[in-house]
Amino acid sequence: MPDSSNKIDWGDVHPTNRYAAEIVMGLRPSCEMERLACQRHLDDLQRQATEDFPYVFDESRADRIFEWFERCCRHVRGPFSGQLIELLPFQKFDLGAVFGWVHMETGKRRFIRAFHMRARGNVKSTEMSGIALYGMLGDCIYPPGNPDLKRYEDSPEVECAAVDRTQAKRVWSDAKKMGENSPDISKRLVIKKTYIEHRTRGGFLRPLSKDTKNKDSGAPCIVIIDEYHAHPTSEIVDVSFSGFGKRLQSLMQIISTAGKDAENNPCKREYDDLCKMMRGEIKMQETSFVMIREIDKDDDPHDESIWIKANPVLQEDNEYSRTLLAQIRAEHDDAFDKNNPSKIREFLTKRVNRWQSDSENKYMSGIMDKWKELAIPRNDFLELVKGQKNWTGLDLSKTTDLTADGFVFRLDDGRFAVTAHGFIPAESAMRHEHTDRVPYKQWAKEGWCTLTEGAVTDYRYIRSHLHEMEDFEKWILQEICYDGWNATHFAQELENEGRIMIEIPQYMKNLSAPTKFFRELVLQGQLVHDGSPLLDWCLSNAVEITDSSGNIKLSKKHKDDSQRIDLIAALINAMARAMLNEDKSSVYETRDVRAI
Known part of the structure; x- marks a missing residue:
């Protein structure tokens, strides 16, 4: 994408606020839901620290999560494997908003639930692994602008949850490898083959699935729900969320692509409700963050120029983004040239984040x-x-x-x-x-x-x-x-x-x-x-x-x-x-x- 933003003197504008402004001004391609999320952030900046809205955007809290990634976390796969992570602008918006908005008096995080949707290949697992490790080591509370009064959780508990144990261990394993590759992290965590804990504060970072025993006995600080579209029920989400309230500022991060069973999928129902909320059709939940990146309803999925809406990595021009674009193009051509229904459905759900209404053998498929x-x-x-x-x-x-x-x-x-x-x-x-x-x-x-x-x-x-x-x-x-x-x-x-x-x-x-x-x-x-x-x-x-x-x-x-x-x-x-x-x-x- 041409960097139109260089025509504007952004001065000392924080990266989170800058990205939001660029999206709303049309300087970056975006879908309706991303524009609404960015507009919401800008509107909240105008009403922060008021009686009706007792939250403030604390740049120091946003900068803290940025520094965590860029000073401590390394890529664990792909062309950048072993290198320190350099956050992309869209990540600085998402992370900055989720971790930067806090209560103006207590400093507790505003958002307790965050819903992210973006297409496959857009560094979801890497980002969630870094957040999981941050929950074990860096997450804290302090009054806005006063980092000298930090409070950390004793015995931090971080859950990497998914529909089955294999998928749950994907984020956990990436977090484990990321921790082992970082001298700063590895010296503060005990990282073994089957468990991770803080050296002095205890706690644990563990995979969680429907097969895990004692799912409802924890008091999680951070819960990461991976690929929610694959969950047949909301059991893991509900059980995990019921453990909130026992910590200073618990956070659930739900991340997914679109799925193929839109009629009965708990992720799709949450997606529908959140879209209504962002459009103002139902009451806004001030403690829920929403970032949905997808192609819009009337977009042509054959048009390469709109793929960027669901694939924010394509906003940047680097080796990884060029490789990703080539792969998306190859999957598109393979699916549509052969008119293969299953491959077409896979492309639409995983590469452009378009929900498919039902499965192939549904009785009322398409009607x-x-x-x-x-x-x-x-x-x-x-x-x-x-x-x-x-x-x-x-x-x-x-x-x-x-x-x-x-x-x-x-x-x-x-x-x-x-x-x-x-x-x-x-x-x-x-x-x-x-x-x-x-x-x-x-x-x-x-x-x-x-x-x-x-x-x-x-x-x-x-x-x-x-x-x-x-x-x-x-x-x-x-x-x-x-x-x-x-x-x-x-x-x-x-x-x-x-x-x-x-x-x-x-x-x-x-x-x-x-x-x-x-x-x-x-x-x-x-x-x-x-x-x-x-x-x-x-x-x-x-x-x-x-x-x-x-x-x-x-x-x-x-x-x-x-x-x-x-x-x-x-x-x-x-x-x-x-x-x-x-x-x-x-x-x-x-x-x-x-x-x-």
Whole structure:
């Protein structure tokens, strides 16, 4: 990039403030999120040390982290291996902002959580390794501008966390090697094959993953969450964050590239919330730092000139940046010239930080937006189907988990209307909100699901819901279609009430036709629904499995129960009968057949 900044006399402007100004003034290429982050910093400088904003930007605290890197830390790989690190301008902004903003009276760090996204190859691991070592040796508190009153933590605890132990040890191993290569660091730390501790203050620097025992027993000073996009749940983040409050100024550094499962990824949900926050759509969290570097929504990923937005290293002209640009170009050409879907997805997520909406085998891959366009307001939906006949589907899961009934209507204009309702035990709602990362209690308040009393789902609530739909909405439940697993007794009870019960065997050859038909209705715009966020979530979770004959059925992505599909499963059971022509339907009724 041409150095337009040399036309401006920056004088003694601090590097953090200078970078922010250059971005906001358009002197450096940037995406929307980076501009908003830099504008936020400049705005905060104007309102610092006020009653409503009791923070100040302490340049001495920012300079302290800069000096740590440039005097103590050495590169551990690449063309600069063994050389002292020279921080790039974008790093001086990120590090300066995170470590330089402090409370104006106590000197405690303002930010307790920092979210960083940038593309692969932009020295994320090196930077995080240096921060980990800083947490063991250099991190301290002192009143703004008064370094003589430094306070250090006794027994510092630094966690290098990732989805698995191998990834967690990546940052830890880099920190270990960085410490061993630095005389200043190695003389103050005990660095062994399996652990790192401070020689006089104790503590530890350790890798942390889901396999680590006693994850929730610490009092971390600094936690580094590496490649958050790869985490199927937010467990590590939540457990680590729950240990805050025991230290003077704990800090969580979350760093990641974009991922490939945007519908259900905890990193993507945090990304979405933070983007809304930075745009002013939701309340600003003053203790959260956000720096997202990506190509913008309308950018052309084939345009090399915009790659710099996600790859800030390309702002500089050196051997490493030239090598990185050549590699990005090679991966782009290899993916798009061969039209290889998996390589294209890899390029978009890792090289330009563009989230991919779903995985390749997702049932609604590429058409979730189309599905959402078919929603109408709930009151309009209820008016549309009032007094109509429907086919009811049941999916009775484990009694401690989500259970569902679903309803399929055939409208006079040829369209189908669908809705579904969930049931989950109230006692386990909190636990499931934690594991599933969805707001069951809020959805219950809004009427999308029912929290049943006790620790297990009481199927009487489902029976009551069926009666309610008949009594208040005047729905005609002509058949109830169910998965026979774990449902024999309940089905018998409903049959004793005079219900027509149809068991839907859960074989692929039976479920393939209604599963394909449901999706075709969405593609053709021949379906309408009431916009249930719980149904949206279940639908986005569903993946399809295929046999050698091309038959499909729905499944969850993982064996665990964190990504549920119960509501769409109930609808597919109902659709198995609703899609039949009336003459075919009458055959089953005439023969008194109770299974298809």
